[in-house]
Amino acid sequence: MTDLLAVYDAHLRTAAEVHGVPDVQRRGPLWIGRVGGGRVFVTYRELDDPAAHVSEIVSLLAEDETIRHAEWKTRTHDEAPGLTEALTAAGFTPEPPESVMLGEASTLIDASAPDGVTVRRLTGSDDIRAALEMQDAVFGGAPMVDTMLPTLLAPQADGAVEVWGAEVNGRIVSAGRIDPIPGTPFAGIWGGATLPEFRRRGIYRALTAARVRSAMARGVQWIHADCTDYSRPILERAGLVKITETVPWVWQREE
Structure with a gap:
């Protein structure tokens, strides 16, 4: 039986999430896509230090005032202790969870x-x-x-x-x-x-x-x-x- 979660993690994250985005930056494990209209999208596969990586995005938002809106996607099966706490402290708010279907x-x-x-x-x-x-x-x-x-x-x-x-x-x-x-x-x-x-x-x-x-x-x-x-x-x-x-x-x- 196909391990669908393994398929998802191996093929449908990071680069696959930002393909077609005209401006993609890498900061360590973070993939940051600028999708126009002052909007950025942040994703990752694994995080060794979630709080530090959130701090990197906070610095980016402070440096670039053209960014009006940012979205950071988390997954419930990831092991990233402290990530949600760091996002909350940085002023991010969670939207309703969505189901990942495959x-x-x-x-x-x-x-x-x-x-x-x-x-x-x-x-x-x-x-x-x-x-x-x-x-x-x-x-x-x-x-x-x-x-x-x-x-x-x-x-x-x-x-x-x-x-x-x-x-x-x-x-x-x-x-x-x-x-x-x-x-x-x-x-x-x-x-x-x-x-x-x-x-x-x-x-x-x-x-x-x-x-x-x-x-x-x-x-x-x-x-x-x-x-x-x-x-x-x-x-x-x-x-x-x-x-x-x-x-x-x-x-x-x-x-």
């Missing part, structure tokens, strides 16, 4: 769109903007449309990231991305969101199936996702397995 791509493809729903890949700027605005309305927090739109519209040499949406009467009611990781048989499904009034109709599952079928045509064999409690049962029914939890710790510069 499984074979072929388990997710058997779902079709309900009547009256069109699922398609979104390529035009207007469609992608509409999808991001819908996701912002669902998730709240810092607007993704401000930070992600330029990245999703920028030319990609390998065409890695695909944005997909589900429409009802021309309105995007569900959307998400799929991100094949170059040089690996893995892809991540991200940003999945559905407007509340269109949930529990099989739309999100159909959207996921369409994304995965597209990725499999490009050689993807494994799918992973960080998901909310709403999405997790859908992905579990499709065959993905929860292997750990991740907690995004966020910091916001005071205005």
Whole structure:
């Protein structure tokens, strides 16, 4: 039986998490990605001295006032004594935990769109903007449309990231991305969101199936996702397995 947690740690952390990010820095075991809009993302595989590494990020935030928002991802299965205490002392606050899901791509493809729903890949700027605005309305927090739109519209040499949406009467009611990781048989499904009034109709599952079928045509064999409690049962029914939890710790510069 495949050790899914070992697969995750070996292939889906650090470099895999920041591929496609235009500006990535290394500070010891830390991988720091600048994703635009004054936002940085911090991840790691192992930490020998968690408090010291948090201090490095605190110094970076103090030195660079263009950084407005930072996110540091922790995993519940990691051994990093003192990390959460150091993050709290540094002014980071935890968001709700998300389930890390992993499984074979072929388990997710058997779902079709309900009547009256069109699922398609979104390529035009207007469609992608509409999808991001819908996701912002669902998730709240810092607007993704401000930070992600330029990245999703920028030319990609390998065409890695695909944005997909589900429409009802021309309105995007569900959307998400799929991100094949170059040089690996893995892809991540991200940003999945559905407007509340269109949930529990099989739309999100159909959207996921369409994304995965597209990725499999490009050689993807494994799918992973960080998901909310709403999405997790859908992905579990499709065959993905929860292997750990991740907690995004966020910091916001005071205005």
